[in-house]
Amino acid sequence: SQQGEEDPQALSIQEGENATMNCSYKTSINNLQWYRQNSGRGLVHLILIRSNEREKHSGRLRVTLDTSKKSSSLLITASRAADTASYFCATDAKKTSYDKVIFGPGTSLSVIP
């Protein structure tokens, strides 16, 4: 079953506005990560937040984590056209001695100039 699920699936905003994407997951995690994929390009790691952290900032990005609700949000402030991309949350899935990252379906963000 899918671990991370992003909401909304698609988001369209004007340049300069803030964009908020949410992610929910089902099982306990150690870390949650957000990635971006520009059309036709590779994944870019944005930010990692550990299960004992509640909020993290990186430039225009702000990530929150609520382990009691099993949810996370990614806020992009003062959006730019270059922020247009698909955004994925990913959670680790501990199994014996190794990890694998489980991705959600992604949120497609369009920033209109």
Add this chain to the structure above:
Amino acid sequence: EAGVTQFPSHSVIEKGQTVTLRCDPISGHDNLYWYRRVMGKEIKFLLHFVKESKQDESGMPNNRFLAERTGGTYSTLKVQPAELEDSGVYFCASSPRGGNEQFFGPGTRLTVL
């Protein structure tokens, strides 16, 4: 330090042909993962190597897919014979032993005609 590299960046083949994708992880990383995103859907885990051993291949879709990591360095993912539904972007990621963050390559876009 060089990141994860993948070759080729784009491959176009006909149904029934064979394609081999290559991933060079970051030097020294024991863990190597393959993921794919097909038809604009979510990114799915394929398999995980620890050095040259397959730790988890539960995500491999069928026996047309064969992954190897001889010598525990680079890895190849062969699709034989390719089908239309194999089209998508194949990502490779690596992480050091015990590391939390996976470093992703740029991906290989596979188009099966």
